Structures are given as C-alpha cells and as structure tokens.
Amino acid sequence: TNAKLRRFYDLNGQFDCVRPVHALTSNGQLPDHGYYKEPDASWQDVVIDGSYLTVKRQVQLDLGGIAKGYAVDQAMRIVTNASSVIVNAGGDSCMHPWENSRVRLKYASNTGIGALTIPMEQCSVATSSTYYTNGTASIIGDSIPVDTPIQTVSVFADSCMIADALTKLAWLSRDNRTQFKSVFDDYGACVYGIETNGTLIHY
Numbered sequence: 001t002n003a004k005l006r007r008f009y010d011l012n013g014q015f016d017c018v019r020p021v022h023a024l025t026s027n028g029q030l031p032d033h034g035y036y037k038e039p040d041a042s043w044q045d046v047v048i049d050g051s052y053l054t055v056k057r058q059v060q061l062d063l064g065g066i067a068k069g070y071a072v073d074q075a076m077r078i079v080t081n082a083s084s085v086i087v088n089a090g091g092d093s094c095m096h097p098w099e100n101s102r103v104r105l106k107y108a109s110n111t112g113i114g115a116l117t118i119p120m121e122q123c124s125v126a127t128s129s130t131y132y133t134n135g136t137a138s139i140i141g142d143s144i145p146v147d148t149p150i151q152t153v154s155v156f157a158d159s160c161m162i163a164d165a166l167t168k169l170a171w172l173s174r175d176n177r178t179q180f181k182s183v184f185d186d187y188g189a190c191v192y193g194i195e196t197n198g199t200l201i202h203y
Helices: 002-009 019-026 064-078 160-172 181-186
Strands: 046-049 052-055 085-088 092-096 102-109 112-119 124-129 150-157 190-195 200-202
Touching: 064 085, 064 092, 064 124, 064 160, 092 160, 102 124, 102 150, 102 190, 112 190, 124 160, 150 160, 160 181, 160 190
Parallel strands: none
Antiparallel strands: 046 052, 085 092, 092 124, 102 112, 124 150, 150 190, 190 200
16 A cells, blocks of 8 residues: 555655665666766655655666565466466565465575575565675665674565565664564564574564
C-alpha cells in the first residue's frame, strides 16, 4: 500500500535513492550518462503525494535497492499455470508453494563464502552481503561499514521487492537490531543476520 511504501520515505534519509547514486557516479562506481544533477541534492528533493512523484531539483534516482526484487515479483506474476515455481535472481528469490520448503543462504564467512540452509519463512527472500567485496565496501551508498561480525543479512517477506528493500535497513541496523523493528513489523518481515562464523541471528 502507499502508506507502507511511505515508510521508506519517512526514514529521514536512511534509505536515500538520490545522494548515494550521485556519489557513486562521481567516483566511477556507477555509469554516468551525462545527465546534470545537483551534487548536494538528496531524498528531501523527492516529493511523494499519493500516487504522484515530483522532484524539486535536478536529481538522478537509483532504484537498485528494489529493482531486482521487483523483477522477481513480476516474473512470478506471469507464471500462472505451474504447480511449483522458483524464481532465483541471485540473492533475491521467490517460490510457490513455499510452505515446508528450505532455502540455502550464502554468507560472508571467516574463510570466504559459507552457506546455511534454513526453512523458508515466507514466499520471498532477499540477501545482502560483503562476500563479493572482501568486506571492504558498504552495501548502502557511500556509508561506512559497521564493525560487526554480521556481514550478511537476509529478509523474508511476502514480496521480493519489499524483502530486497528491507535488507538495506537490516544492514544499517546490524549494531542496533531493534532500530527498524517497527518497519519490519509493519511488513510482517522475518529478518536475520549471519555472522562470519556462520551463526544465525534473528533480529
């Protein structure tokens, strides 16, 4: 619903779809297509009014935080006659039926990449981790990684787009796992952190 989607807009910049992309295009981590954007613009320059979105300044939006999950949801919608469906987009997955199923989650371990197999909590799951960055890069824009053994987070939700988005809040709250509990509860999401020694932590 629009009310739920507004929760991301109301997080005071914790989920900023403007500022990080400006920084990442400036330092070459994302392609710069030559569009003018004001370097100090942020999420506050994006206005949501019901179903309408307007911008107050020249900005470039990065919807990468939900794009893969959204694509998984759309793929699931076009498969209507199959008795069993799994869409796996590499870290973002959805399955039907999901009850009594299990999922294998990769995580950043002390020795490289580990894996845990746990029960599916809902139909969709998304994971964010540093296992392809050797722990040197943050999942969220240009923010500083938290010094914590949790280097992987996974979120189960009834929409892969929502699960994908919530992994960013799970990542930001690794050192204070109750920080966004009300948001996770609003979506009925089940959130886990995986420590580098393979310990599964329920938020």
